[in-house]
Amino acid sequence: MSARKLERKANSHLSPNELLLFERSSPGKKAYQLPELDVPAVDAGEALGAASVRAEISGFPEVSEVEAIRHFTRLSTWNYAIDYGMYPLGSCTMKYNPRINELVARLEGLAWAHPYQPEALAQGCMEVMEHLEAALAEITGMDAVTLQPSAGAQGELTGILLVRALLESRGNPRQKILIPDSAHGTNPATAAIAGYAVENIRSSETGVLDVSALERIVDQDVAALMVTNPNTLGVFEENIIQAAEILHAKGAMLYMDGANMNALVGVARPGDFGVDVLHLNLHKTFSTPHGGGGPGAGPVAVKKHLEPFLPAPRLVRSGGRLHFDYRREQAIGRVRAFYGNFGVLVRALAYILAHGGPGLRNATLDAVMNAVYIRKKLEPYFDLPYPSPNMHEVVFSDDRQAKLGVRTGDLAKRLIDYGFHPYTVSFPLIVHGALMIEPTETESKDEIDLFVEAMISIAREVESDPQLVKSAPHSTRIGRVDEVAAARKPVLKWTPE
Amino acid sequence: MYPENLRYTKEHEWVLVEGDTGTIGITDHAQEELGDIVYVDLPHVGTRLETGKSLGSVESVKAVSDIYAPLSGEVLEVNSLLADAPEKLNQDPHGGAWLIKIRLDAPAEALNLLSAADYQTYIGAEK
């Protein structure tokens, strides 16, 4: 007797309309109440100088509390979210955001902690950071961790600045950073901000690093190679140890973009395969919520030789207490004020505590299995440009469908009608018309089967009714948005008519 | 298809030489590859251009393409039409949606560029 199965993932439903706050506003409406002052009121003009006092905030909203909550609630119903279903977005690792994380991050002693409160009253917070540093060092096989960077891109910048500082201390910071053509856009953007020239290195025909090409181009001008492992095709860089040796022989460093750590946790450690420095994305691998685009955190883990350059302050334990050590002569400068996105760090540590060592490893196994399963199921229908074994994500191309005039972007839009968020479209750039799919370990077979069925159905639609796919989505409250008009004549704020 | 009185580059620019004035634009092939054009970034009058170096860029929603100077010279005029209506570049790339006019250093160097027939062959081969 089989259990009931969902026939379709999504149906259409009632979707409220809603105006902008400014269109809802009415003079005198308010949603707040402040207590009475227990001290004398002060005349603003006297205290600040009349010229400094503003008349009123023209156009600012004036709504009641119920209008406010209805406004944001209605808006929220227009969003897809992990709480609704799978996001097959490659390289984003859209796994479940555990709610226990939200609870602990809001505990008063942590949420209201001021970064400048005396160390004696900050030990609890500092211990959380110490614990997370140690856990991340163990997971990555590295010697030291900084929790300061605000996001992956800032972690990348920190990492590259660390490389620069080390090389400078050895006499020559060098000029170039090597970046594979399959890399995420933040990699070259980061290298440029760090003052390095970018040299692209082409992937081999099997989609991995071409070590003979690497050997040819690594010279005394190369500071580092920035690599993602597994790479953006979801394929493990089988020559990574050799690549590290080539680089180290010439005094260059190996930087790893840790965006794809979800394929490695508990199975392989970057520190064991030659990586000198890497960043992690806590909002990917470690379950902190994306929240519509952030916040994230991008801790950086390094080998011993880079430790002296980590930005101040460093957490140090002495006399049974934790201290922030600012006396670090060789440190690169701060990349942000205070200590890092502590609230995000709390959530990541909660995730690690919940899973524990065995749990983290199991999550990796599940993540890879889910992705390989999807690959096997969809291979008959979509072109797989690189047949190497994939790990936590799989990249198809739209070649087969493109012959019938349908591109990856169209397929993605049609997937929305089936109740899913699209996969990553057109990235990595080395695949023509890429479909990049990463299910994560969160998804059960049921959800994945629904996804697979949806993709197969769309592949069939491309053959029988391509126009249906090209003009998708059909079931959403908003159709395709005119991005061309938005870019030609940008309207970036509301103005009263 | 491609006007015979223009000379072309492999980076998909064209130039019309009239005496020592050169009018520069991008080809129909280029605008088609880019898709709907949303913005054009052009140099100021008086800027010195060098053959092969970037003089600005063209943007669609999802891509940016550098424009390279087919010949050297000094910018005399910038087509003001494109600031308000970049879509003209999709509609009339060889005519009304020219980008800039320059005073050419060496008009004769236009002969080093591709003829309409050669350009046609080149883009045919590219596909």
Next chain:
Amino acid sequence: MLDACGVASAEELFSHLPEAVRLNRPLALPPGISEYEIVDYFRERAGRTAAGYASFLGAGVYSHYRPVLVDTVVSRGEFLTSYTPYQAEIAQGTLTAIFEFQTMICQLTGMDVANAGMWDGSTALPEAAMMAARATGKGRVLAAKSVHPEYREVLRTYALHQGMVVDEFGYDARTGAVDLKDLESKIDGLTAAVIVQSPNFFGIVDEVRAAAEIAHKHGALLILVFTEAVSLGLLEPVREADIVAGELQSFAISPSFGGPYAGVIATRDKFVRQMPGRLVGQSTDSRGQRAFCLTLATREQHIRREKATSNICTNQALVALMATVFMTVYGKQGLRELALQNLAKAHYLAGKVKPRFSGKFFNEFVCGVGDPEARNQALLEKKIVGGLPLGRFYPELADSVLLCATEMSRRADMDAVAEVLR
């Protein structure tokens, strides 16, 4: 599923990894614990902090009441667990809220356009400086010493590798505002921007207009930094500023031991293509309905790569949403009333302890106390966290603290502070 994958166990899926890379032991981490134990763990740590103390710390991070509606809204799964709104059809909630955010920031700052947010104020500043460098083609910035010290450190880190020179100009020892003569003597034709904070690190409402005049006279832009967003409820925006780079932590974003916060950059229309970060624009959909989408993406890393205006990808969307809800709850009247309460509280305290600087201030001020450590220790015994001892950032002010009072400061606690500091 294993059958479909063609393997007998999940382990086999890793067999293609070279032997040398495989971790052949379990991770040295304890096994997973239950929800209850996780709460216990964090509660224990939360207990060893300043919970239950009254605090007079400001210095870039402010204690303001967080309306309960804020967490109600951001806890909705549709906001909390959604992705960056690249697929506009199924992200109109996020996009609309960001559009409203951008609008409100413009209304507050008097600027033409605001982005969807930066990581925080301290990283918004170097981004603004790089914008100014791109816009002017010049490579030097002049920052006031009264700009938050850690912000200036971050600026230096970024500037160093852009070939940007960062010089500083001082503050008036009497008023606490910028030393305009010092600025005048240091500015030159190579200066891309003058950077001023208001209210500044000392809480003083600074001479932004005058600094802007000097900057513009020399072909430089004026970058205005703010760290206390509540001040915008009462202070007239300085429209002479070219770029505003600020921190919105005061708008219902928990102090959270230093982050996550939400920065923002706002500027004039003419600089919009130089702005970093995401931008949400209004458009129409295929059925003619109003719809929002990310726009001007060609500035960003995923398209321009090494020529991008910034490397920022993930920003602070959820935190910016907290600020949006806060601004909605307080609204036009409330933000002003809130600011007035802050003004009243701080001026009450100042009336009892005597500020060191004569300049006009909002909700923070510097106070000379002789021995800050000893005074703060005495306050701790009363369960009060005193002001920030300034010696760590300004040796010339080693005998002073920076005191902040907000709408949450109680009269009784302020009286206690006054007694200890007198």
